[in-house]
Amino acid sequence: MIHLSQIGSYFLMLREVFKKPTKWRIMKTLILKEIDELVYSSLGIIIFISFFIGAVVTIQTALNLSNPLIPKNLIGFATRQSVILEFAPTFVSIIMAGKVGSYITSSIGTMRVTEQIDALEVMGVNALNYLVFPKIIAMLFYPFAIAISMYVGIFGGWLAGVFGGFLTSADFITGLTLDFIPFHIAYAFIKTLIFAMIIATVPSFHGFYMKGGALEVGKASTTSFVWTSVVIIILNYILTQLLLG
Amino acid sequence: MIEVNDIHKSFGDSHVLKGITATFEKGKTNLVIGQSGSGKTVFLKCLLGLFTPEKGYISYDGKIYSKLSDDEKRNLRQEMGMVFQGSALFDSMTVAGNVQFPLEMFTKQSKSEMEHRVDDVLKRVNLIDAHHKFPSEISGGMQKRVAIARAIVMNPKYLFCDEPNSGLDPKTAIVIDDLIKEITEEYDIVTVINTHDMNSVMQIGEKILFLKNGFKEWEGTKHEIFKTDNEAVTSFVYSSDLFKKVRQMYIEERN
Numbered sequence: 001m002i003h004l005s006q007i008g009s010y011f012l013m014l015r016e017v018f019k020k021p022t023k024w025r026i027m028k029t030l031i032l033k034e035i036d037e038l039v040y041s042s043l044g045i046i047i048f049i050s051f052f053i054g055a056v057v058t059i060q061t062a063l064n065l066s067n068p069l070i071p072k073n074l075i076g077f078a079t080r081q082s083v084i085l086e087f088a089p090t091f092v093s094i095i096m097a098g099k100v101g102s103y104i105t106s107s108i109g110t111m112r113v114t115e116q117i118d119a120l121e122v123m124g125v126n127a128l129n130y131l132v133f134p135k136i137i138a139m140l141f142y143p144f145a146i147a148i149s150m151y152v153g154i155f156g157g158w159l160a161g162v163f164g165g166f167l168t169s170a171d172f173i174t175g176l177t178l179d180f181i182p183f184h185i186a187y188a189f190i191k192t193l194i195f196a197m198i199i200a201t202v203p204s205f206h207g208f209y210m211k212g213g214a215l216e217v218g219k220a221s222t223t224s225f226v227w228t229s230v231v232i233i234i235l236n237y238i239l240t241q242l243l244l245g
Numbered sequence: 246m247i248e249v250n251d252i253h254k255s256f257g258d259s260h261v262l263k264g265i266t267a268t269f270e271k272g273k274t275n276l277v278i279g280q281s282g283s284g285k286t287v288f289l290k291c292l293l294g295l296f297t298p299e300k301g302y303i304s305y306d307g308k309i310y311s312k313l314s315d316d317e318k319r320n321l322r323q324e325m326g327m328v329f330q331g332s333a334l335f336d337s338m339t340v341a342g343n344v345q346f347p348l349e350m351f352t353k354q355s356k357s358e359m360e361h362r363v364d365d366v367l368k369r370v371n372l373i374d375a376h377h378k379f380p381s382e383i384s385g386g387m388q389k390r391v392a393i394a395r396a397i398v399m400n401p402k403y404l405f406c407d408e409p410n411s412g413l414d415p416k417t418a419i420v421i422d423d424l425i426k427e428i429t430e431e432y433d434i435v436t437v438i439n440t441h442d443m444n445s446v447m448q449i450g451e452k453i454l455f456l457k458n459g460f461k462e463w464e465g466t467k468h469e470i471f472k473t474d475n476e477a478v479t480s481f482v483y484s485s486d487l488f489k490k491v492r493q494m495y496i497e498e499r500n
Contacts (some may be wrong), residue, residue: 025349122325123350124323124351
């Protein structure tokens with residue numbers, strides 16, 4: 001029952017986010033700040049993780065394809081499919097649920113604890129619109145980060161495959177282009193956009209409605225990470241079934 | 246003028262406010278006192294419109310809050326200034342940014358007009374040098390003064406303060422009390438202060454409301470509080486040795 005009530009509160013919060021908008025002059029600054037904090041500042045960790053995971057996927061695939069009858073270019077194919085379909089949109093989103101999500105929950109939660117949200121409400125500001133809406137808009141730029149993740153992941157796979165002596169560059173590139181279905185890219189970006197909304201709103205919900213002090217801010221961050229990850233995993237299954245099944 | 250008429254507020258099974266009636270007048274510092282858990286904060290949050298009473302009503306210069314539309318409520322809130330217990334300054338903004346925030350949100354003033362107004366109010370609270378500092382870089386007393394500046398920048402009709410002296414040394418507390426009193430008289434506004442600081446009561450208590458267990462136990466002025474025989478009030482006021490001695494001296498003087 002508590003979870004049902006929380007889901008209801010979450011959707012009521014979403015409705016409030018779009019009510020009584022903040023002045024564009026102020027909102028513009030807030031959006032740019034959030035793009036910097038949520039997306040741009042995450043690029044470093046996204047590139048780092050993508051590069052090495054792409055490399056590991058290639059090495060693991062190469063080591064498991066020991067049958068001489070299986071062409072080497074399948075390593076490139078497997079790397080492409082793994083990175084584009086699952087690793088970049090889903091795995092990176094779960095990492096972002098930890099990095100960006102905990103930042104969102106703790107920053108909004110601290111504002112709640114220190115009465116800054118009360119101060120906004122007393123002034124007559126729609127605190128949800130002021131705090132959450134810029135994050136939602138900023139996360140619309142998240143697919144650009146995922147595109148970079150896809151590119152770097154495949155590049156990492158190529159580097160590890162070729163320089164590790166598992167296959168030739170030509171084989172890898174042949175594998176990359178093998179049976180390419182453009183809709184897979186669309187599928188990946190549809191997922192990414194939906195996950196972006198989840199990463200912006202679920203942690204905001206946990207921060208905005210938290211009660212207590214500093215200890216509870218920490219607890220809310222942990223809970224928000226757990227719930228954001230759970231929602232991403234469940235939605236990943238549903239979207240895959242709907243779009244590819 | 247703010248009129249509070251028989252308001253009740255509960256949270257689940259806990260009945261916090263049990264029918265409070267009061268009137269707060271313009272140009273006067275009205276103090277709400279009482280022990281922790283007496284319902285002071287809930288009462289103040291009802292006055293601010295953050296909590297809705299289940300019964301009774303609150304009217305601001307004749308406008309009954311519960312009967313206003315959402316837009317009218319928002320407009321009324323822009324006529325309210327609030328000084329929070331912990332100052333509640335936005336820590337991502339400078340002192341000037343904090344004070345300018347309500348102007349940016351609700352007025353169409355140009356940048357120079359806003360800066361001029363911010364300078365004026367910061368001068369009023371003697372903080373002109375702290376313009377570009379962040380809240381974390383200034384003392385607790387200065388933070389309170391910034392909060393007061395932010396609360397008055399829009400020329401409010403009503404000023405609410407939740408324990409404005411908490412965490413301050415006695416000397417700074419007096420400075421803050423005096424500042425609130427001066428501003429109340431200068432701007433001719435209705436000021437309601439939540440406190441359990443007896444020094445504030447003695448310093449600026451033009452009208453005092455004593456709450457106990459969600460009821461209004463006593464009402465009077467700072468002069469009357471010395472003379473009252475109400476047991477709940479005297480046990481609260483004279484809980485410290487210092488005030489016991491003050492009362493003794495007062496009685497001796499009178500005799």
